[in-house]
Amino acid sequence: MLLETAARPARTKPGPSLTSDQAERIRRIRRSGAYILLIISSAVFLLPFLWMLTTSLKSDAENLAFPPQWFPDSFHVDNYVKGWSGSLPFTRFLLNTILITALSMLGNLISCILPAYAFARMRARAAGVMFTALLATMMIPREITLVPKFIMFSKLGWVDTYLPLIVPEFFGVALYIFLLRQFFTTIPQELIDAARIDGASELRILWSVMLPLAKPAIAAICLFSFVGNWNQYLENTIYLRSVEKLTLAQGLGMFNGQFVTQYNQMMAVAIMSMLPILVIFFLAQKTFIRGVTLTGIAGR
Amino acid sequence: MTAVSPLARREARRFHLFVSPWLIGFVLFSAGPILAAVVLSFMQWNLLQTPTWVGFGNYVRMFHDPEFWESIENTVQYGLGSVALGVTFTFLLALLLNQPLRFQGLFRTVMYLPSVVSGLATALLWLNILHPDYGLINKVLASVGVQGPGWLASQEWAIPGLVLMSVWGAGNTIVIYLAGLQGIPKTLYEAAEIDGAGWWRRFWSVTVPMMSPVIFFNVVTGFIAALQSYVLILVMTEGGPGNATMVLGLYIYRHAFVYFDMGYAATLSWAMFVLVIVVTAIQFSLARRWVHYEFK
Numbered sequence: 001m002l003l004e005t006a007a008r009p010a011r012t013k014p015g016p017s018l019t020s021d022q023a024e025r026i027r028r029i030r031r032s033g034a035y036i037l038l039i040i041s042s043a044v045f046l047l048p049f050l051w052m053l054t055t056s057l058k059s060d061a062e063n064l065a066f067p068p069q070w071f072p073d074s075f076h077v078d079n080y081v082k083g084w085s086g087s088l089p090f091t092r093f094l095l096n097t098i099l100i101t102a103l104s105m106l107g108n109l110i111s112c113i114l115p116a117y118a119f120a121r122m123r124a125r126a127a128g129v130m131f132t133a134l135l136a137t138m139m140i141p142r143e144i145t146l147v148p149k150f151i152m153f154s155k156l157g158w159v160d161t162y163l164p165l166i167v168p169e170f171f172g173v174a175l176y177i178f179l180l181r182q183f184f185t186t187i188p189q190e191l192i193d194a195a196r197i198d199g200a201s202e203l204r205i206l207w208s209v210m211l212p213l214a215k216p217a218i219a220a221i222c223l224f225s226f227v228g229n230w231n232q233y234l235e236n237t238i239y240l241r242s243v244e245k246l247t248l249a250q251g252l253g254m255f256n257g258q259f260v261t262q263y264n265q266m267m268a269v270a271i272m273s274m275l276p277i278l279v280i281f282f283l284a285q286k287t288f289i290r291g292v293t294l295t296g297i298a299g300r
Numbered sequence: 301m302t303a304v305s306p307l308a309r310r311e312a313r314r315f316h317l318f319v320s321p322w323l324i325g326f327v328l329f330s331a332g333p334i335l336a337a338v339v340l341s342f343m344q345w346n347l348l349q350t351p352t353w354v355g356f357g358n359y360v361r362m363f364h365d366p367e368f369w370e371s372i373e374n375t376v377q378y379g380l381g382s383v384a385l386g387v388t389f390t391f392l393l394a395l396l397l398n399q400p401l402r403f404q405g406l407f408r409t410v411m412y413l414p415s416v417v418s419g420l421a422t423a424l425l426w427l428n429i430l431h432p433d434y435g436l437i438n439k440v441l442a443s444v445g446v447q448g449p450g451w452l453a454s455q456e457w458a459i460p461g462l463v464l465m466s467v468w469g470a471g472n473t474i475v476i477y478l479a480g481l482q483g484i485p486k487t488l489y490e491a492a493e494i495d496g497a498g499w500w501r502r503f504w505s506v507t508v509p510m511m512s513p514v515i516f517f518n519v520v521t522g523f524i525a526a527l528q529s530y531v532l533i534l535v536m537t538e539g540g541p542g543n544a545t546m547v548l549g550l551y552i553y554r555h556a557f558v559y560f561d562m563g564y565a566a567t568l569s570w571a572m573f574v575l576v577i578v579v580t581a582i583q584f585s586l587a588r589r590w591v592h593y594e595f596k
Binding site: 037045048052111112122123130137145147151154172233238282 | 308311312314315316318319321322323324325326328329330332333334336337340347393396397399401407409410411412413414415416417419420421424425426428429436468524527528531535549552553556557562565566568569570572573576577580
């Protein structure tokens with residue numbers, strides 16, 4: 001923002017203080033300064049990934065070497081195969097993770113869109129109280145509900161099943177409802193009134209007017225939900241017991257408990273289990289960033 | 301009443317219908333468990349035997365528990381550190397990422413990347429980055445002739461090490477800042493420029509005040525998240541060395557799912573709730589001094 005406005009054309013500049021030549025030079029210096037800062041900070045952010053990658057390509061001997069070697073002498077791509085199809089059933093873990101993530105995301109979408117629309121566009125006497133309760137649930141530590149929820153699900157006999165991880169996802173997530181509601185409130189009332197005059201039902205308005213306009217927010221929620229469930233570790237560890245039911249995040253944790261930790265294979269598996277999220281992020285990013293821009297403009 | 305009434309009643313009925321998924325979930329998975337946690341905090345229960353009523357026993361025990369007070373201290377230290385460093389550093393990054401430069405999308409993706417790494421991989425990665433002898437950070441420090449600290453192996457540097465890790469994974473905060481920056485009307489900058497304001501002046505008099513509600517949001521939610529976080533700490537240090545990284549969340553987890561001391565765990569969670577409320581309330585009262593709202 002600062003540099004951009006500094007680079008505004010000379011017509012908005014007061015007085016004769018700068019010639020266009022000097023202004024151009026200042027603009028260039030600032031721009032290259034920004035690039036240098038960005039490249040340095042990107043390097044800091046990327047360095048751990050580079051290390052992850054080189055570790056995943058080390059031989060077993062290099063893995064155990066002390067002091068450790070930062071770069072492998074030759075690339076051992078077979079770590080990827082060995083890690084994945086070693087003593088832990090990672091293909092099974094992958095399928096489990098996909099199942100839990102997909103169902104949770106579906107549940108989040110259904111259960112967040114409807115309440116968000118109601119909070120944004122419908123009037124009822126209890127609406128204010130309910131909205132306060134919604135915001136309050138965002139502030140209450142999940143530790144408070146963790147213990148009673150565990151007791152409840154174990155009484156229901158749901159421990160060591162996927163039900164405690166999936167069923168609650170069909171009953172709304174406060175943060176996502178709040179986010180969607182903010183989006184829905186920015187959509188012009190005229191559009192809704194026009195649809196009402198045409199005789200559209202509420203569900204129809206939601207489906208054909210609101211949802212297409214709120215696509216960026218929906219994309220953001222899909223992304224948050226996907227990443228959150230894909231990497232979910234704590235609740236999975238509390239509820240899942242049998243090895244064949246575990247997820248990728250837990251499988252990675254189990255690498256640690258083995259006799260000799262094979263960091264090279266472990267990092268290979270970690271990289272592989274990250275790939276689906278990266279693909280989703282790249283696909284959603286355009287819609288998402290545009291959505292961010294849209295909220296900004298519409299909110300003012 | 302008036303003729304509007306049946307319409308309003310119909311709208312209210314629809315509202316309740318639409319809200320019902322969340323409302324049912326709220327009762328089942330939030331309000332119910334919260335009430336249960338209140339009851340539980342007055343009991344002693346190991347999940348196997350029948351619970352026994354101990355009155356305020358758990359609360360008395362908590363106030364006399366030195367490990368509890370230690371965990372509060374660690375939690376506050378970690379919260380202050382990660383929010384202070386995180387909020388300023390990510391703000392500066394967001395300012396940079398908001399420049400109309402080439403490869404903008406690429407830079408944004410790079411900064412968001414750490415947020416998608418699985419918690420476990422993050423933990424192991426940082427165990428190695430922070431290793432006292434051969435860790436990445438101490439290697440870099442050694443190359444410029446500085447002897448790095450022991451990080452997670454030392455009592456006083458363990459929390460700072462965890463703070464560094466938390467800043468590395470703050471991609472969501474950057475995204476929220478970017479959203480705010482794009483919402484600042486361009487006309488404000490143009491007006492400031494006509495008044496002869498340089499870029500530093502525009503930053504302090506336009507960007508910072510206009511962004512203050514967003515900064516405030518990030519501070520509040522950042523604190524709540526930091527006070528509640530412990531999963532990575534559980535994997536990395538299990539609270540050690542000594543009790544240096546035993547944060548409150550970890551202490552609760554240990555009592556609930558390692559010692560199966562459910563009543564005391566519930567009591568400790570209420571302490572966490574009070575801590576979150578107190579910190580949030582302090583922030584809201586301070587906010588009046590520095591947060592600028594365009595529309596009241």
